[in-house]
Amino acid sequence: MTTTAPPDEEPLDPQAAAVFSKVKRIMGISMALTGLAIAGVFILIGYRVSQSGKPPAETAAITLPAGARVVSTAVSADRIAVTVEAGGRTDVLLYDLYTLQPRGKLSLGAP
Structure with a gap:
């Protein structure tokens, strides 16, 4: 061409x-x-x-301390953060999003 x-x-x-x-x-x-x-x-x-990854659990129960009141919840990446008040203390409880197994605890306020 x-x-x-x-x-x-x-x-x-x-x-x-x-x-x-x-x-x-x-x-x-x-x-x-x-x-x-x-x-x-x-x-x-x-x-x-x-x-x-696998999807989060559809129905499950998280065990909270006796007399605890849930203040707030948050979901981030693969963790669930639950803020609870119990006995004058505020705690942030961390759970695995997929298995709901406890992953940590952050205590705020007086011991």
């Missing part, structure tokens, strides 16, 4: 042709890198979806 310039256009001089080919090469490289970046994003999304 040969390309010819239309009759009303002049052929490019060698310097302009060299610049034109350099621009085409740079555009090709940038398109390839953009394609790799987009593929990387899709791979990352697929990995995150496949590694999302």
